[in-house]
Amino acid sequence: MSTSGGAAAGAADERRTLVRSIAAAAVLGTAAVVWGVAAQSRVLIFDGVFVLLGIVLSALSLVASREASSGPTARFPFGKRAVTPLAIAVQGAALLGTLLFAAADAVAIIVGGGSDVAAGTVVAYGLLTMTCSFAVGRWLGRGATGSDLVAAEVAQWRAGTVLSLVYAVGAALALLLSRWALDAVVRYVDPGLVLLACLVLAPIPLRLLRDAGLELLEAAPPEPVRAALADAVARARAEFALPEPFVRATKLGERLYVEIDFVVAEGTWDVEGEDRVRRSLIGALEELGYELWANVELTTDPALAR
Template identity: 25%
Template structure:
């Protein structure tokens, strides 16, 4: 959790820097696209601060008030961040359309290109660093933070491409279109980037409502359980697996019948140990509950 907080603070510092530079630069040369980039970085900063606060709260041990832990907050934070980014994209999209309707706006191409090059390099480096660290930690919050920097890098790349196009057509017969390049880039970028927070929101919403974990994890645990069912001649077994943030909740019920071979509490614990050991390679914090009953109604 300490490493997670350090990464979030690093991300927040990067967000503050690019927010100030983007908004300041955008105002200076009157570029909506650069302003969009700066505002996105400012919102990313705000969201990073929220993530830092939530991570600290999750790290505090409070089993009395939160007997099942606080892992449910992880997908909630990601869902909130996704909603904010979706709203931002719609607002900037609307503003860009208004700019086109009112006649577009001219931009200083030279200053715009300098900003775009610096932003692509800077955001790209931060994204690569956050992504590599996020994969090692297996943290959904850090992965969401990494996705924000990927979006920021892509926005900056879009800015760079747009201003290169503007520079090319500036001295051609199509020069009259240059006043529309800036808002058109905002429209294209907003539409493209809606995909990331929308898909992210859908994924974490499934975790919040406890949809089953992905098929790979489900199938692997199912095979382990069915092997144990066959070994001890249980009548049936029911397995439920759901992922929430960085935790994996596994509920398993074995149903006895008259021919079941399990006879002692020690054997029950042996089965629990076996399941725990065979799922240790799954890179999530496990909440494992294995129950035994002779009446199937307690397992359904």
């Protein structure tokens, strides 16, 4: 049995939020690249390219959101909910590849003797983008709060806030070093900040890849969902005096698949009674806000429940 819950209602909010993220990234990314070229700072150029790459990935999320909510068709009778974790996996792979390339470039610069950096410019840039990233993250976080795609976007903006703070602190340290006539050390600050940025950002693509991989492999849903499912089953058992059931569940994007099988004694239940159990469990699970695909069965044959 399939029920839409709140998933369909939130699809439009999800897409609006993604469009807002794209617009904000376009402004900040373009400004960073232009500023980085003018200041001849690799760390600013890296940050701008990273943000602009986020536009491509946000556009991918937007397409995934539209496809995932398009509904079943003759060719895709179960819909395209798998598009959501697939898009998140592509995001993670692309971000990880960008970080590896930037880290390799920074190492090459360090080996080559470093590079000059306009530390004052980087401090100003870091403080400005830290403020903007924090504001955008808070703004996006208010929309489509149950969306995995929006959560991925907000995580990137929050990481950007921390990253900008790292830039500002690192560049401020470079200013202090230059005052102490340690210019030879200052030459390594710019590529050093790039490496530090890569380390700060590395958990994001790794987490995206892990979470998307678990969903695509049909792993158990997150702990809050499992807890809500266990609570719903416990209430149904208490209400209808049912035995411990066999429970299976997995989450795919905004869809939650649940299978609950009770083994009962022969002659104790009819179809009408089974329907009451179904309505009780499905009603409780719909409150989670996912598109719910639930199968609730009562059987006298344990082999059919396993």
